[in-house]
Amino acid sequence: MPEPITAYQQLEQKFARLSALSGAAAMLHWDSAAMMPTGGADARAEQLAALSLVSHETLTRPEIADLLTEAEDATASLDEWQRSNLREMRHRWRHATAVDPDLVEAHSRSTSRCEMVWRTARLDNDFATLRPHLEEVVLLTQRIAAAKSAAFDLSPYDALLDEYEPGCRQAMIDPLFADLEGFLPDFLAAVLDRQKSYGMGLRPDGPFDEAVQRSLGLEFMTALGFNFDHGRLDISHHPFTGGVPDDVRLTTRYEADDFTQSLMGTLHETGHALYEQGLPKAWRSQPVGLARGMALHESQSLLIEMQLSRSADFMVYALPRIRAAFNGSGPAWEMDNILRLYQQVAPGFIRVDADEVTYPLHVILRYQLETALLSGDLPVADLPAAWNNGMRKALGITPPNDRLGCLQDIHWPGGAIGYFPTYTLGAMAAAQIFQAAKETIPALKAQVQKGEFAPLLQWLRDNVHALGSSRSTDDILKSATGAPLTAAAFKAHLQERYL
Amino acid sequence: MPEPITAYQQLEQKFARLSALSGAAAMLHWDSAAMMPTGGADARAEQLAALSLVSHETLTRPEIADLLTEAEDATASLDEWQRSNLREMRHRWRHATAVDPDLVEAHSRSTSRCEMVWRTARLDNDFATLRPHLEEVVLLTQRIAAAKSAAFDLSPYDALLDEYEPGCRQAMIDPLFADLEGFLPDFLAAVLDRQKSYGMGLRPDGPFDEAVQRSLGLEFMTALGFNFDHGRLDISHHPFTGGVPDDVRLTTRYEADDFTQSLMGTLHETGHALYEQGLPKAWRSQPVGLARGMALHESQSLLIEMQLSRSADFMVYALPRIRAAFNGSGPAWEMDNILRLYQQVAPGFIRVDADEVTYPLHVILRYQLETALLSGDLPVADLPAAWNNGMRKALGITPPNDRLGCLQDIHWPGGAIGYFPTYTLGAMAAAQIFQAAKETIPALKAQVQKGEFAPLLQWLRDNVHALGSSRSTDDILKSATGAPLTAAAFKAHLQERYL
Numbered sequence: 001m002p003e004p005i006t007a008y009q010q011l012e013q014k015f016a017r018l019s020a021l022s023g024a025a026a027m028l029h030w031d032s033a034a035m036m037p038t039g040g041a042d043a044r045a046e047q048l049a050a051l052s053l054v055s056h057e058t059l060t061r062p063e064i065a066d067l068l069t070e071a072e073d074a075t076a077s078l079d080e081w082q083r084s085n086l087r088e089m090r091h092r093w094r095h096a097t098a099v100d101p102d103l104v105e106a107h108s109r110s111t112s113r114c115e116m117v118w119r120t121a122r123l124d125n126d127f128a129t130l131r132p133h134l135e136e137v138v139l140l141t142q143r144i145a146a147a148k149s150a151a152f153d154l155s156p157y158d159a160l161l162d163e164y165e166p167g168c169r170q171a172m173i174d175p176l177f178a179d180l181e182g183f184l185p186d187f188l189a190a191v192l193d194r195q196k197s198y199g200m201g202l203r204p205d206g207p208f209d210e211a212v213q214r215s216l217g218l219e220f221m222t223a224l225g226f227n228f229d230h231g232r233l234d235i236s237h238h239p240f241t242g243g244v245p246d247d248v249r250l251t252t253r254y255e256a257d258d259f260t261q262s263l264m265g266t267l268h269e270t271g272h273a274l275y276e277q278g279l280p281k282a283w284r285s286q287p288v289g290l291a292r293g294m295a296l297h298e299s300q301s302l303l304i305e306m307q308l309s310r311s312a313d314f315m316v317y318a319l320p321r322i323r324a325a326f327n328g329s330g331p332a333w334e335m336d337n338i339l340r341l342y343q344q345v346a347p348g349f350i351r352v353d354a355d356e357v358t359y360p361l362h363v364i365l366r367y368q369l370e371t372a373l374l375s376g377d378l379p380v381a382d383l384p385a386a387w388n389n390g391m392r393k394a395l396g397i398t399p400p401n402d403r404l405g406c407l408q409d410i411h412w413p414g415g416a417i418g419y420f421p422t423y424t425l426g427a428m429a430a431a432q433i434f435q436a437a438k439e440t441i442p443a444l445k446a447q448v449q450k451g452e453f454a455p456l457l458q459w460l461r462d463n464v465h466a467l468g469s470s471r472s473t474d475d476i477l478k479s480a481t482g483a484p485l486t487a488a489a490f491k492a493h494l495q496e497r498y499l
Numbered sequence: 500m501p502e503p504i505t506a507y508q509q510l511e512q513k514f515a516r517l518s519a520l521s522g523a524a525a526m527l528h529w530d531s532a533a534m535m536p537t538g539g540a541d542a543r544a545e546q547l548a549a550l551s552l553v554s555h556e557t558l559t560r561p562e563i564a565d566l567l568t569e570a571e572d573a574t575a576s577l578d579e580w581q582r583s584n585l586r587e588m589r590h591r592w593r594h595a596t597a598v599d600p601d602l603v604e605a606h607s608r609s610t611s612r613c614e615m616v617w618r619t620a621r622l623d624n625d626f627a628t629l630r631p632h633l634e635e636v637v638l639l640t641q642r643i644a645a646a647k648s649a650a651f652d653l654s655p656y657d658a659l660l661d662e663y664e665p666g667c668r669q670a671m672i673d674p675l676f677a678d679l680e681g682f683l684p685d686f687l688a689a690v691l692d693r694q695k696s697y698g699m700g701l702r703p704d705g706p707f708d709e710a711v712q713r714s715l716g717l718e719f720m721t722a723l724g725f726n727f728d729h730g731r732l733d734i735s736h737h738p739f740t741g742g743v744p745d746d747v748r749l750t751t752r753y754e755a756d757d758f759t760q761s762l763m764g765t766l767h768e769t770g771h772a773l774y775e776q777g778l779p780k781a782w783r784s785q786p787v788g789l790a791r792g793m794a795l796h797e798s799q800s801l802l803i804e805m806q807l808s809r810s811a812d813f814m815v816y817a818l819p820r821i822r823a824a825f826n827g828s829g830p831a832w833e834m835d836n837i838l839r840l841y842q843q844v845a846p847g848f849i850r851v852d853a854d855e856v857t858y859p860l861h862v863i864l865r866y867q868l869e870t871a872l873l874s875g876d877l878p879v880a881d882l883p884a885a886w887n888n889g890m891r892k893a894l895g896i897t898p899p900n901d902r903l904g905c906l907q908d909i910h911w912p913g914g915a916i917g918y919f920p921t922y923t924l925g926a927m928a929a930a931q932i933f934q935a936a937k938e939t940i941p942a943l944k945a946q947v948q949k950g951e952f953a954p955l956l957q958w959l960r961d962n963v964h965a966l967g968s969s970r971s972t973d974d975i976l977k978s979a980t981g982a983p984l985t986a987a988a989f990k991a992h993l994q995e996r997y998l
Contacts, residue, residue: 017549017552017553020542020545020548020549020550021550023546024524024527024550025523027527027546028523028527031526031530035534035731036746037727037731038728039726039728039729039745039746040729040742040745040746043743043745046515046518046519047520047522047526048523049519050519050520050523051519051523053516054520227538229537229538230536230539231538232534232536243539244539244542246539246541247535247536247539247542284542285545
């Protein structure tokens with residue numbers, strides 16, 4: 001007779017199936033962005049909706065609740081990873097069951113519609129058309145936040161935040177953001193002043209062959225340790241990293257007259273991808289094997305892009321290869337000029353185009369606005385004015401229209417309130433983690449200049465990637481860097497690079 | 500108060516979800532063959548297994564049985580398509596529930612394993628290693644056939660056949676195959692004799708740029724009416740047509756030293772793809788909206804490839820374009836020579852490389868062998884010898900090894916017994932349907948020579964594609980061609996083309 005399997009083991013089986021279903025959805029999301037012809041959209045929406053419904057039904061069946069309780073009563077027989085896995089299962093279950101299924105479905109339908117309207121409204125600079133749809137999304141998101149708030153005994157905003165960055169609370173964000181808000185305005189003024197003294201960088205003349213841009217990206221990805229047996233690089237309008245840890249699908253885009261942004265875009269996604277590929281292999285199908293949260297995910301992309309790839313050391317390795325690939329010569333291709341291009345600071349309207357100095361100011365503005373939207377203090381109708389005021393105060397520039405203002409991001413139309421802060425938490429974490437790596441690997445600078453990234457990757461694997469979700473973000477940061485998250489390393493990095 | 504929805508309407512909702520899940524699986528199958536890096540295979544297998552399990556669970560829940568009975572008791576309120584849809588639902592339900600779930604799972608696991616072993620065994624020419632796995636698959640397939648035989652009151656082989664070609668029975672196949680068996684040997688001898696008189700075709704000298712081969716394929720696909728808003732063309736080792744009707748994914752492969760086979764491969768898949776794209780739009784998510792069966796599917800690919808594209812009329816349109824694409828000139832590029840290449844007949848060991856004259860002999864041999872495997876008259880151990888004897892009798896050649904013999908096809912290791920006959924039923928149907936189209940469209944010959952394929956496609960849409968599964972294969976053929984399926988048109992076509 002085989003042993004009867006325990007409640008915990010039954011949960012592992014059920015979550016393995018959930019993992020496979022969400023993996024299927026992840027591949028289809030990638031396909032939608034990178035491969036799908038336009039006419040496939042309706043069928044794809046049905047496929048994704050069916051997967052989401054089936055997963056939700058599976059996770060919220062009463063037997064899962066019973067098994068969770070039973071397993072939690074018998075943790076003595078579990079090892080540390082299994083206990084962490086059980087904790088993560090409970091976390092997912094709580095988020096799935098805290099909200100009435102009808103509300104989940106109404107929210108899902110409302111955000112799908114609002115996203116569609118948003119795509120056109122943004123192009124047409126037409127906030128008025130978006131407004132009623134966004135109002136509905138905000139209303140339903142408020143209801144979800146209220147339900148989760150009651151279920152988790154958290155504030156409504158914290159209850160939403162907890163889905164993107166488990167364990168993160170406004171009480172942790174506020175002092176960090178206040179620190180940056182105190183620091184950045186004067187710092188930005190000083191950087192802009194200093195930039196004036198040596199002028200803007202020269203743009204190398206294109207056109208830059210797409211195949212050459214791609215093969216350069218592949219070369220750098222390979223050098224950084226991306227494993228092409230378990231992933232691929234393709235093209236999409238909005239670059240992202242998708243797929244599953246065993247099969248990571250990155251996308252980038254190429255512009256014929258400028259290779260610089262595309263290359264950094266590829267390297268940014270490579271940072272996300274290395275995290276995914278480095279997640280613990282033994283736990284691939286379980287919640288504890290997943291990436292810890294959005295902040296840590298962003299820290300890995302920004303570590304590779306901002307901390308590493310835009311540095312002078314990296315360019316010692318990279319620039320000769322870039323020049324050779326494009327047959328570049330002349331002043332625009334000199335190290336000083338290329339670094340100037342890659343470290344240029346300029347207040348602008350669009351977050352995704354922002355440099356690392358002004359980016360946090362974009363994020364902090366969105367954080368302030370979305371907390372006010374959620375609490376009801378800011379009616380959706382007043383959003384454009386509040387946005388423009390905020391931009392004027394934060395960056396001294398006023399968007400000439402909503403397309404360059406409050407219509408630029410998909411997050412709110414998509415119902416994602418509580419996501420924005422993770423970008424800047426990630427930037428701070430990237431600086432803090434990279435600083436710790438430099439301290440632990442004394443030869444890192446010389447290795448980077450030679451294109452030897454294996455020691456850095458191994459350090460990241462050991463201290464971040466391979467931990468999956470076994471510990472909290474806070475614990476991972478503390479053990480990797482010796483301290484909880486602060487803005488210190490980020491500020492020090494900015495000062496060193498820009499002043 | 501909204502009207503309570505009927506049993507039939509509830510079934511439509513449930514089958515729409517099943518359609519979305521199987522659509523998701525179809526996209527992932529395509530991705531596995533066309534996009535996936537090798538290391539993604541394990542995760543993909545889990546994703547597909549989860550989708551298959553969830554679908555099977557959904558379809559076999561007791562509520563579906565109740566709803567089917569209830570809906571069948573109230574067909575008076577249904578229109579003809581709805582009634583056909585209900586019939587197709589019942590057909591799927593019967594196949595899903597006829598077999599004990601444990602047997603389904605054992606079969607599925609056994610075929611997955613056997614397919615894996617087969618991949619290596621074929622390369623290594625190692626039947627001995629495959630044998631125990633194939634024995635297990637055959638045994639479990641016999642059990643499935645027995646269960647379906649009892650449930651459907653059909654012979655075991657007919658019960659399997661019914662899944663691939665609903666309504667098809669051995670009693671229909673046997674006289675058709677006997678007709679071909681009586682005709683083909685003498686015919687083949689005569690064709691080979693005639694070919695001797697003018698020798699083999701000259702092969703145009705390559706290499707042929709892959710991008711040019713691709714763009715030529717795209718040009719012909721577009722001319723034939725393939726809609727690229729609803730599909731794409733990619734590369735895979737074994738060309739196939741996958742995806743869903745709204746997003747059809749074709750694959751082909753290119754050889755640098757021979758464009759001819761790849762081009763016909765692309766056109767073959769285009770025939771499948773046009774059928775999918777032409778299925779009734781209003782029934783996309785329902786069983787009645789699906790392609791009728793494997794025989795009719797193959798008829799559409801063979802109509803486009805064999806009947807149309809390898810014809811002299813098509814080459815009047817295509818050859819100037821082929822020559823221009825490859826800058827071809829000289830004797831190898833003359834019409835007579837290209838037609839000779841595209842209409843060459845040569846007995847060979849490998850079915851997928853066979854010409855249309857010898858192909859049915861390959862299929863008839865497999866049909867004879869698989870019926871004997873299923874009945875138990877042919878033990879798996881005796882398969883290699885039986886195969887080689889059969890090849891000697893059918894084509895006068897003896898495979899020098901099992902790799903070129905009984906190890907060449909994936910069907911039996913994959914548990915697909917009852918599939919092979921559909922290839923040759925499809926070839927006969929293609930000839931019969933194309934003959935009817937020529938009779939109804941007097942200008943067809945001139946249109947084809949000019950590359951005007953819209954009238955042919957419209958005729959196929961009206962008479963085949965848009966009917967979906969609303970009627971039986973037999974009914975579709977009768978109304979499109981005025982007669983049930985016979986070998987007459989196929990034999991007439993062969994005589995006209997080759998003698």
